[in-house]
Amino acid sequence: xxxxxxxxxxxxxxxxxxxxxxxxxxxxxxxxxxxxxxxxxxxxxxxxxxxxxxxxxxxxxxxxxxxxxxxxxxxxxxxxxxxxxxxxxxxxxxxxxxxxxxxxxxxxxxxxxxxxxxxxxxxxxxxxxxxxxxxxxxxxxxxxxxxxxxxxxxxxxxxxxxxxxxxxxxxxxxxxxxxxxxxxxxxxxxxxxxxxxxxxxxxxxxxxxxxxxxxxxxxxxxxxxxxxxxxxxxxxxxxxxxxxxxxxxxxxxxxxxxxxxxxxxxxxxxxxxxxxxxxxxxxxxxxxxxxxxxxxxxxxxxxxxxxxxxxxxxxxxxxxxxxxxxxxxxxxxxxxxxxxxxxxxxxxxxxxxxxxxxxxxxxxxxxxxxxxxxxxxxxxxxxxxxxxxxxxxxxxxxxxxxxxxxxxxxxxxxxxxxxxxxxxxxxxxxxxxxxxxxxxxxxxxxxxxxxxxxxxxxxxxxxxxxxxxxxxx
Numbered sequence: 369x370x371x372x373x374x375x376x377x378x379x380x381x382x383x384x385x386x387x388x389x390x391x392x393x394x395x396x397x398x399x400x401x402x403x404x405x406x407x408x409x410x411x412x413x414x415x416x417x418x419x420x421x422x423x424x425x426x427x428x429x430x431x432x433x434x435x436x437x438x439x440x441x442x443x444x445x446x447x448x449x450x451x452x453x454x455x456x457x458x459x460x461x462x463x464x465x466x467x468x469x470x471x472x473x474x475x476x477x478x479x480x481x482x483x484x485x486x487x488x489x490x491x492x493x494x495x496x497x498x499x500x501x502x503x504x505x506x507x508x509x510x511x512x513x514x515x516x517x518x519x520x521x522x523x524x525x526x527x528x529x530x531x532x533x534x535x536x537x538x539x540x541x542x543x544x545x546x547x548x549x550x551x552x553x554x555x556x557x558x559x560x561x562x563x564x565x566x567x568x569x570x571x572x573x574x575x576x577x578x579x580x581x582x583x584x585x586x587x588x589x590x591x592x593x594x595x596x597x598x599x600x601x602x603x604x605x606x607x608x609x610x611x612x613x614x615x616x617x618x619x620x621x622x623x624x625x626x627x628x629x630x631x632x633x634x635x636x637x638x639x640x641x642x643x644x645x646x647x648x649x650x651x652x653x654x655x656x657x658x659x660x661x662x663x664x665x666x667x668x669x670x671x672x673x674x675x676x677x678x679x680x681x682x683x684x685x686x687x688x689x690x691x692x693x694x695x696x697x698x699x700x701x702x703x704x705x706x707x708x709x710x711x712x713x714x715x716x717x718x719x720x721x722x723x724x725x726x727x728x729x730x731x732x733x734x735x736x737x738x739x740x741x742x743x744x745x746x747x748x749x750x751x752x753x754x755x756x757x758x759x760x761x762x763x764x765x766x767x768x769x770x771x772x773x774x775x776x777x778x779x780x781x782x783x784x785x786x787x788x789x790x791x792x793x794x795x796x797x798x799x800x801x802x803x804x805x806x807x808x809x810x811x812x813x814x815x816x817x818x819x820x821x822x823x824x825x826x827x828x829x830x831x832x833x834x835x836x837x838x839x840x841x
Contacts (some may be wrong), residue, residue, distance in 0.1 A: 377422035377492050380404045382412040383454070384431050388479075388675040392425070394480050396488065411435020413441045420446070422514045423491050425475075428462055430454035436466060443470050450491040454479060464801045465838040474798050494739055497522065515556050518701050519689035527554075527683060534681050535561035540633065542678045543656040545685035548733035551656040552616060554685055559612040564652055567611025572604050575620035584641050593642025603640065605632060605649050612652045618678070619659035619670060653678070688737065695725050696819070698734065702741035703753070715748040719814035719825045726824070728760050752813075800835045803828070812839045813829055 379401045383389045393403040394807035404419050406412040408430045415421070416438075424442050435453045442449045450472040455462065466474065467561050472491055475484065497520065517528065534541055535558050543551045552571060559569045575587055584593075588603030602615055615621070621629070637648045655678050664670035688695065699717060707714040717725070721744075730736055737759075740758055747757045803821065810816035818828040831837075 380421040380424045382426035384407045412438045424451040484532045519694035542682045548735035550686040555614040570608035571614040573616045575617040589641035615655045618655040626671045678705040688733045706745040724755040
């Protein structure tokens with residue numbers, strides 16, 4: 369049986385059969401759902417406006433109005449609200465119409481309770497993830513030009529949650545993660561969503577500046593402090609006053625400078641190179657590293673006191689291979705971005721291109737994917753990017769299948785024997801027509817059709833074979 373939801377979502381149950389409504393309400397309430405009941409379309413519309421449920425479960429045939437009316441009212445109120453319609457066998461055309469108009473799924477009568485709980489649980493979870501992602505993106509992207517962080521994988525959403533919670537504080541944050549995961553992007557989002565968003569965001573890569581110059585870059589110098597110091601120069605700490613200083617690759621910082629950074633963190637003061645005058649600054653520090661700083665501490669290459677001062681609130685940004693289901697989403701985002709920059713019409717990613725992207729290991733993470741797509745957009749001829757234009761090395765394609773791929777909603781429905789034969793035929797026919805329509809709308813572009821259906825390209829190919837679908841001649 370399906371697991372109980374983590375919270376207590378409201379489910380609007382619409383059916384004119386009092387006995388059936390009582391049974392379904394009992395089944396759902398035992399799993400922790402709060403049930404709102406309605407017997408017809410007008411009552412359902414009133415309940416929608418009053419209660420704002422997380423899911424609507426409605427019979428298609430109602431004494432006043434119908435399930436399609438309930439569906440339309442729900443979508444008008446909230447386009448993301450999932451609606452599941454129930455009906456007896458023999459209403460295939462109405463099922464197809466409902467799916468086209470935005471119904472999440474179709475439930476045949478007599479209702480199988482296990483099937484019902486599975487569908488409701490999946491719909492509630494999908495609703496939760498979509499809502500959570502929208503809220504996080506709005507929170508992190510609506511203020512002060514914060515960067516947009518692309519992705520919907522739960523592991524990324526957990527990172528964004530942590531980011532949102534710590535952003536309004538003054539706490540020092542240590543961002544960990546492999547090279548290319550976008551640590552500076554997350555640092556900018558942290559700054560933009562905090563109370564210092566109106567102040568400067570200053571970034572410095574500790575690995576990109578020679579040791580002899582890094583101290584001057586951080587703390588500034590006075591005229592004549594060393595050969596070539598022809599004028600006074602403020603350092604990054606001064607420039608970042610009132611805002612955020614981002615120290616990227618802090619694990620590469622020389623030990624002697626680590627002590628000076630620790631002093632700034634503890635006393636908010638420092639001296640420029642060649643000066644005895646103490647300067648005071650108000651800076652929030654965000655650091656990042658792709659190294660294991662604990663190991664560096666053990667090897668005496670990084671100060672233990674600075675490590676503990678920096679890692680008050682550590683956040684690890686996941687590598688792209690751990691959120692592989694975000695790869696097609698990121699790829700399409702980059703396609704649109706680079707096509708716009710090149711004044712081109714955004715090309716489509718072919719099915720084979722999407723499969724190649726999903727199978728690639730991405731050792732360079734998001735940065736590697738970005739470079740790959742920029743190159744492919746330049747090389748694309750016509751309106752499609754094909755796998756060869758991605759130029760992915762065959763030796764680096766290490767996965768046989770994408771990690772945690774998006775699931776086809778019908779995969780969670782056992783059509784092999786748990787449902788009555790008539791119910792199985794209804795579901796399979798609805799699925800066949802939905803896929804056929806998506807293929808026609810996409811002119812049989814498999815990549816576009818799979819994106820519209822929100823299923824992996826390989827699963828789409830399997831469905832095409834299963835249903836013996838072919839383009840109309």
